[in-house]
Amino acid sequence: MNALASKLSPSITNMIRVDHTHVLSNFHQYDPEASDGTRQALVNQICLALEIHAQLEEEIFYPAMRAVAGNNEVLNKSAPEHDQMRQLIGRLRDMTPADLTYDSTFMDLMRDVMHHVADEETVLLPEAERLLADRLNELGAQMTKRRLQLAAPHTGEIAMNTMRTMPASSMLVAAGALLAGGYLFKRSRGWHFRQPGSLGHRR
Ligand SMILES: [Fe+2]
Ligand SMILES: [Fe+2]
Numbered sequence: 001m002n003a004l005a006s007k008l009s010p011s012i013t014n015m016i017r018v019d020h021t022h023v024l025s026n027f028h029q030y031d032p033e034a035s036d037g038t039r040q041a042l043v044n045q046i047c048l049a050l051e052i053h054a055q056l057e058e059e060i061f062y063p064a065m066r067a068v069a070g071n072n073e074v075l076n077k078s079a080p081e082h083d084q085m086r087q088l089i090g091r092l093r094d095m096t097p098a099d100l101t102y103d104s105t106f107m108d109l110m111r112d113v114m115h116h117v118a119d120e121e122t123v124l125l126p127e128a129e130r131l132l133a134d135r136l137n138e139l140g141a142q143m144t145k146r147r148l149q150l151a152a153p154h155t156g157e158i159a160m161n162t163m164r165t166m167p168a169s170s171m172l173v174a175a176g177a178l179l180a181g182g183y184l185f186k187r188s189r190g191w192h193f194r195q196p197g198s199l200g201h202r203r
Pocket of ligand 2: 016020053057117120
């Protein structure tokens with residue numbers, strides 16, 4: 001791999017954190033009241049992202065850690081936890097959103113992934129930054145290259161799922177930004193334009 005590209009790449013630990021943040025924010029978009037199509041598209045998107053992330057960790061991150069970390073309890077249980085996650089993903093794919101246990105199976109997946117992510121972020125990633133300090137960018141570059149290979153066969157599916165989940169989520173984000181903007185605007189007016197002596201005036 002090009003040495004300069006490796007040096008300029010984000011570190012593997014930050015890439016893993018970004019993936020985690022992304023999937024957790026997708027979890028928060030899940031609305032059991034949403035239509036079957038919207039829920040299914042979001043679940044499909046999350047499952048695919050989790051599968052690619054897990055494979056990247058298993059092929060690149062965990063082996064690099066195993067070589068330097070010795071007998072690390074969190075590392076030892078990481079791959080079996082991925083397998084457990086894949087079982088839940090398989091069950092979700094065998095169901096339809098109309099299935100009575102669809103939402104609860106998704107919540108099981110969400111809970112397991114949150115525990116797994118918490119272990120990685122509080123134990124494995126700091127450990128990697130200590131033990132693999134001089135390899136973090138090179139491993140990040142490897143991860144980017146492999147991610148493109150793994151995602152390539154799914155680009156159509158990813159675009160379709162994004163389109164089907166986008167309206168609700170983007171409206172939510174837009175509404176959130178508007179509310180936050182309105183609140184800040186009101187605050188700024190309160191701070192700068194209230195008449196001296198009026199209730200709550202701050203100076
Ligand atoms: Fe993992
Ligand atoms: Fe992870």
